[in-house]
Amino acid sequence: MKLYHHPLSGHAHRARLFISLLGIDAELIEVDLAARARKSPEFLKLNPFGQVPVLDDDGVIVADSNAILVYLAKKTGAEDWLPEDPKGAAAVQRWLSVAAGEIAYGPCAARLVTVFGARFDANEVIARAHTILGRIEAELAGRQWIAADRPTIADVALYSYIARAPEGNVDRAAYSNVNAWLKRMEALPGFVAFQKTAIGIPEAA
Known part of the structure; x- marks a missing residue:
């Protein structure tokens, strides 16, 4: 199994994180985004959208991070996760x-502004980030995980960009339920961290 990824892509981190949580041995192949390798003819054969991540499971090609989560859960019979x-x-x-x-x-777009120089309106995407963080904060009131009484691929899909939201100048300090949930994710066996950058504001404790 091969995962085409980039260490600063939160979408790619979702897939890498779930592979690690499942204990799957996969070859990680870094795609040079700065050199626009994702737009090369070879990569576009794997994913015509020119995006990471892409999973190659012995010739079965799965693009899109959420699709990869579903594929891996189904392939491994991990009903706890899906x-x-x-x-x-449905949840x-x-x-x-x-x-x-x-x-x-929201938080992904805000981080794209600071880390990759995307031309979004920073104030607008930061406001969107706080709106969804507020909703997730409320959802986690009185519960440990976002969709069930245990971690699922829903938690994996949400984790990466929320964890690195401060890199997009999104302050998580007011979201105690969210921050506690992040720590629960990070305590899971097989957890692998999303690479940090020095950009943005300090992370909430």
Whole structure:
């Protein structure tokens, strides 16, 4: 199994984190984003969208970070991470959609401004980040995990960009439930950290 990734991509970190949590032995292949390697003809054969991560499971190619999480959970039979019952599956899907929507357009976009020089309106995306962090803070009131009574791929999908939100100048200090949840994620066996940069503001304790 091979994972095409970049260490500063939160989407790629989702996939790498879940691979590690599952204890899967995978070859990590770094894609040079600065050299636009993701736009090379060879890489575009793997993912025509020119994005990381991409999983190559002995010729089965899976692009998109959330799709990779679902694929790995299904392949390994990890029902704890992806419930099979309708209610549980729907709860997880709801938060995968949040990861692809509000997280991408909030804390992810804010971090893209500072780390990669993306031309978003910084104030707008920071405000979006605080809106979704506030909603997740409320969701975690009185519970340990976002979609079930145990960690699921929903937690994995949300983790990376929330953990590094301060790099996008998004202050997490007011979100005690979120910060406690991050620490629970980081205590899971097999956890692998998302590479830090020196950009942004100090992380909340």
